[in-house]
Amino acid sequence: MRYKLTVSYDGYNYMGFQIQNELDTIELELMKAFNKLLNVDVKIYPSGRTDRYVHANGQVCHVDLNIDIPEYGLMKGLNAYLPNDIYIKEVEKVNEDFHARFSAIKKEYRYYINIKEYNPLTIRYLPYIPNLNIEAMKEAVELLIGTHDFKGFASASIDERKPTIKTIYSIDIINHGDKLEFIFIGNGFLKYQIRRMMGIIVEIGKGRFTKNKITEILESKNPADSKYILDGCGLYLEKVYY
16 A cells, blocks of 8 residues: 655754664654554655755655555554654555655745844744845846756755756745745755755845846856855745645
């Protein structure tokens, strides 16, 4: 049986999603929960791998099990063995042709910035960056929408064989008064892409660059040009669309 899991987590205490030896990661905690509940070792197939400190409201994974378990029972049992900062929101039985990564058609990420007053209680979840020109940022993000080669906004260590052409369908900036919410929807994103785009967007908001900086990076395809990388703690994987 193939099971689709929708997972939320506070990523601040983890070294990202992907298992890394014995380092504490989201994937490791999920594997441990399956082992404790069912006494089986499972392979976790995520929709994508979030980085260190990055959070999720709607990460999606799938696993294959040799036993038929009621969906609610599996969800409840796994949550009993997961730490309090990881929670399985839904479990669904799916067909064998479903794949958490390859069946996804688009993803939605959100980034939050505190613009009002420094708050030590929220600094793990939204960085503090005041005095931003919001209108300048709104004009700038329009240049990122569409199909582009985003190599200049990707990690410098990205595998050269990995396609770097992606499509961003929309970017919305919502001013909530005390915080800014950036909503990115695209068919996929490269490692560090959103954090690097956010870094340049914020520098434009500070007045360091004009919106032309985005065009320069898209044309240069050089990650060294997008070195202003915002913290992972402000980034959330909101939803994966199938």
